[in-house]
Each structure stands twice: as C-alpha cells, then as structure tokens.
Amino acid sequence: MLAFQAGQEEAFRTLVQRNQAKVYGMIFRVIGDHAQVEDLTQEVFLRIFRTAGRYQPLAKFSTWLYRIAANVALNAIRAKRKIKLAGLELPDEEDGSSWHRDVPDRRVASPQTGMDAAELRGKLAEAIAGLPENQRIAFTLNQYEHMSYQEIADILDCSTMAIKSLLSRARSNLRDALVRYLGREFAGKMPNP
C-alpha cells in the first residue's frame, strides 16, 4: 500500500491480487449474491485506488481494507432495502438465494443431521442472512476472518463492548434460527423455549 501511495502503480495490482479473495469472501458472506459480490469487490479496490492519498499507516492495512469492504457491503444492503420498500424488487427465486447453489460441494453430509450437505449449507446461509446487518458483519469477521474484538471494533468504528454484545446476540439469533430450520437435530442441545 505504501509503495502504491508512493506512486508505484504495479503495487496496486499486487495489492488486488493478494487481497481480492478475502474481500470477496467477506462480502459474499454478508451479501450472498455472487454477481453482486463481484461488483462490490471491485468497488472496494476502486475506492482504495481513489483514496490512496488519504491512507495513513496508523493501523494495519487489513483494518482499512475491511472497513471499506464493510461500508461497501452495508451500503449495498441498505440500497437493496430501499428498493424493496419501494416495491421495485424482483420476486425471489423459488429456490431462494444463490448461496448454497453456487458453493462447491466440498463437504460431506453432516452425520448429525442426516440432511444432504447442500440443504444444510442453504439453511446455515439463510440463518446468517437473517441476522441484522451489523451482527452479520461482526459475526463474519469473527467466525471466518478470525478477527479479535478490537480489530472488529476498529473496522466498524465502535467499542469492543458493542462488538461483544453484537456477537453474543448474533450467536443467540443463529441458535434460534438453527432450531427452527433443523428442528430436532439441533434441539438435542437446546433448552425448551
């Protein structure tokens, strides 16, 4: 990043090559639509290209990168919500989101649930998609990017106490969703409501 800031344009190419997968992965877990995620991933790096002059190495580059990615993802969610409220959204596909359809089948079926892997992945993805946006982002960064509370707080520009609460609520919500979707398979570990 510093090399790019100093005018070495090839450094930008390297920066994109090294980071596109993690940015894509993070945004996909939050948004869930491959076509849109590709555009949003591009938008993240275009913003970096445009605002490189403002970057200050006061924190890890990944914090800045994920902050831009989180903002881009949040803006996309809110824009989609406005379209939905305006009644302009197209009807959902019958088989729901593209989450599980486009994900390669690399896992065997869970021996605990007995349902096939694709169906289970679909339910898990639905559960994440059902979280409020800030919980979704915080959970994604914690669960899949293995970030600390402080790192997530820096990205979302809030306190670690707020992150603590976001994550605990996300876990509770996911637990409740999984009980609804998976029923007895998951309820074996659940208390009665």
Added chain:
Amino acid sequence: MSEHGLTRQSDLDELSAWLDGELDPPSAERVARLVCSDPDWQATCEQFRAVSACMELLPPVGPARDLTDGIVRTARRRRRIGRAAGVLVPLAAAAGLAVAVMLAWPSRPAGPEAPAGVQAKIETILEDVPRQDRPIVRNLSFFQNYREVVDYQQVRQIVDAETVSALADMEAEESL
C-alpha cells in the same frame, strides 16, 4: 429435554466473549467455573459451540475468476475520465450557464414566421457573415424581434464564443 439456558443478556455476552478468548483472566476464570458447575451456563455454552461448529460447515468462498485485470483497468479508466472531467466540466458549466441566461432572456414573441422580406434580408446577411457568427444572426430573435434586423456586429460584441457555440449546439439538436 433440558430446560436450562442463560437468559440474561450480560451473561450471554460474557459467555460469548469467553468462547472467543476475549475476557480478562479473572473474568475468564469465573466463567470457566460457571460453565463447569452451572447447568444453565453449560447448556448455553454447548449451544454456542454448536452454532460455531455448524457455521464452519460453510466452505470458504472466493471469486470464480481473477478480478485483478478488470479492477486495474477500470481504476485507470476512471482516473483518465476524472482528469478529463476536471477540464471539461468547467467549460460545460460555462456553456450551460450561457444557454440558461439566453433562455431566461425576456422572450420576444417568435410569433409567426418572419415576414418574407426580413427573412430574405437575414439570408443575405448570412452570406456575408463569418461562418462562426451565423448562429447569432440565425437566432437574433433571442435579442430582437423579427420585425427588424439588428446589426449582428452589435450583438457579436456582447456575446462570447462559448455562447455562440451553445447556440450552434442548440441548432444542431433541434435539427435532429
């Protein structure tokens, strides 16, 4: 089926943070003891662990193709457009302002077509007028009624090149 489980948000927050290794040592020790000894803490701990285990079943996700070339190309193109806009936008703004002023000019009735005699006079004048000034003569109705033809030189003195260009653009659009 167990009826145990935490209900207080503060307890849920503490347990969740303990599972993430984010508690200070004294708090971590306290929660660890509770998880071992209290059925509510135990049950919720198992639930939260099960949530994480389930979520790990989602495979890693990445782009289907390398996006680098497209991103670099788009970034450079937008920078070129941005630089060009830095020059063109002020020019376009000036032309737009000139057109707006002319449209707001107290309108004279364009009315019926100019009387044949006057029209003929305009066409004669046009033959002698430099090409770049012809839009002024053709649009003298902005400045003057058709009933008399004003010496366009007087108008030329107060109308700058951008306005003439804007007039020509308007004519071009109208002819489409």
